[in-house]
Amino acid sequence: MSEAVAAAKNISSATSSHVGAQAGGAEASYLRISAVVKKFGDHLAVDHIDLDIRKKEIFALLGSSGCGKSTLLRMLAGMETPTSGRIILDGQDMQGLQPYERPVNMMFQNYALFPHMTVEQNVGFGLKQDKVGKDEIAERVAKMLDLVQMRKYAGRKPHQLSGGQQQRVALARSLVKRPKLLLLDEPLGALDKKLRQETQLELVNTIEAVGVTCIMVTHDQEEAMTMASRIGIMSEGKLLQVGTPTEIYEYPNCRFTAEFIGETNMFEGAVVVDEPDKVEINSQELGGVIHIDHGITGPKGMHVWASIRPEDVRLDKQALPPGPNVAAGEVKDIAYLGSYSIYHVKLAGGKVVKSIVPSSRWYDAGETAPSWGDPVYVSWRSDVPVVLTM
Ligand SMILES: Nc1ncnc2c1ncn2[C@@H]1O[C@H](COP(=O)(O)OP(=O)(O)O)[C@@H](O)[C@H]1O
Numbered sequence: 001m002s003e004a005v006a007a008a009k010n011i012s013s014a015t016s017s018h019v020g021a022q023a024g025g026a027e028a029s030y031l032r033i034s035a036v037v038k039k040f041g042d043h044l045a046v047d048h049i050d051l052d053i054r055k056k057e058i059f060a061l062l063g064s065s066g067c068g069k070s071t072l073l074r075m076l077a078g079m080e081t082p083t084s085g086r087i088i089l090d091g092q093d094m095q096g097l098q099p100y101e102r103p104v105n106m107m108f109q110n111y112a113l114f115p116h117m118t119v120e121q122n123v124g125f126g127l128k129q130d131k132v133g134k135d136e137i138a139e140r141v142a143k144m145l146d147l148v149q150m151r152k153y154a155g156r157k158p159h160q161l162s163g164g165q166q167q168r169v170a171l172a173r174s175l176v177k178r179p180k181l182l183l184l185d186e187p188l189g190a191l192d193k194k195l196r197q198e199t200q201l202e203l204v205n206t207i208e209a210v211g212v213t214c215i216m217v218t219h220d221q222e223e224a225m226t227m228a229s230r231i232g233i234m235s236e237g238k239l240l241q242v243g244t245p246t247e248i249y250e251y252p253n254c255r256f257t258a259e260f261i262g263e264t265n266m267f268e269g270a271v272v273v274d275e276p277d278k279v280e281i282n283s284q285e286l287g288g289v290i291h292i293d294h295g296i297t298g299p300k301g302m303h304v305w306a307s308i309r310p311e312d313v314r315l316d317k318q319a320l321p322p323g324p325n326v327a328a329g330e331v332k333d334i335a336y337l338g339s340y341s342i343y344h345v346k347l348a349g350g351k352v353v354k355s356i357v358p359s360s361r362w363y364d365a366g367e368t369a370p371s372w373g374d375p376v377y378v379s380w381r382s383d384v385p386v387v388l389t390m
C-alpha cells in the first residue's frame, strides 16, 4: 500500500471518529450495508459491497453507466432483493420488508408526479394514503412547500411548472413522510446543465434543513463533488474507494479513481529506489525518473503508476537542468480558457502531458506565453505524484 493511500485512509478514519464522537456514540453507522451482492443470472451487478453511512450524511455513489449504482439504490428501497448480504437501517434489518414498509423514500429522475393532481395534492398523497388527519396533512404539506419555496404554486398542476419547480415538488413529496433515508437516483438528470448547477446547492440546503440521511446516485463527478459530504466510486459492481471529495481527489487509491475524478497525467513505470523517505520510478513514458519524497512499500522493479494532476505540472520556456521530475517537450495544443490555459505538451517518446497554466504566469515573469510548436519543459515538485499500484 502506498503511503498516499495510507494517508488517505488515516484521514478518513480520523474524520469518521470525529463525526462519531459528535453524534454522541461509538455507533457512527446509521445505515450499514454488509457484503451485499446482486446477481442477474450470471451477471454480478453489485459485487460484495460494504458501506457505512452516517446519520444526516449526504453520500454520493459515483460511477459510469451500468456499474450498479441504481441496483444498489433499488435494494435499499426494497425494489430489488439482494442475492446475499444485509442492510441495516437505524438498527432495523431491512430483509423481507416491502418498499412501503421501509422508512425509505426514493425520488426518481423523471419525478413521477401525478399529472391530474395539484402540487398540494401530489405532496399530500402519501400522507392521505396513510390516513393522516386532514389538518395535519395540510400543515405538513404547507411546511414542506415553504421549505422548497413552492407554497405559492400549491394549486398548480405539474404541467404548469418548470423542470426545476417539478423537481422541488418531487423532493417535497419525498420528504413529507419524514423518511429515515432519502434516495435520489440522478436527481437532476432531467435538468439542463445551467439549471442543474443552480439546483445542486439548493437541493443540499433543503436536505440539510430537513436533516434527512441521503444517498444519491450520479454519473456526474462535479455534481457529486458539489453536493456530497462523502463519495463512493463504483466500477463494475465494486466500490473502489470511499472518501470526502478532497480525499478522493488528492489521494486516489487506484488508476480508475484518479482518472475518473478530474484529469490526470498517468505515467507507467517501475520502482528503482524505495527508501522510507524517497521513491524513484523509472518511466519510459516520461523518458526519465520520477522522484517522490514519500515512500511506498514494495519490491524494487514493482510495476506502478504515478498520477500527476495537470494543475501541478509547471511549464517553462527556459531549459531546466536535466534531472528527476523534468522532461522536455513541444507544445502540441493550447486551450485558452481566460484565466488559465491547458497546454498539451508532447514528450520525446510521444506521451502527451497536460499542464494547466494560469494566464498570469507569463505576465508575472515578463514573458510571452509559449505557442504551438515551441519547445518547453514540464516539471513538478516531488511531493506531488501519487503512486498507484493498481
Ligand atoms: N432487472 C435487471 N435484469 C437484468 N440485468 C439488470 C437488471 N437491472 C440492472 N441490470 C444490469 O445490471 C447492471 C447494473 O445496472 P444499474 O444498476 O442500472 O447501473 P447504473 O445505475 O450504475 O447505470 C447493468 O449491466 C444492467 O444491465
Ligand SMILES: [Mg+2]
Residues within 6 Å of the ligand: 069, 070, 071
Ligand atoms: Mg442508474
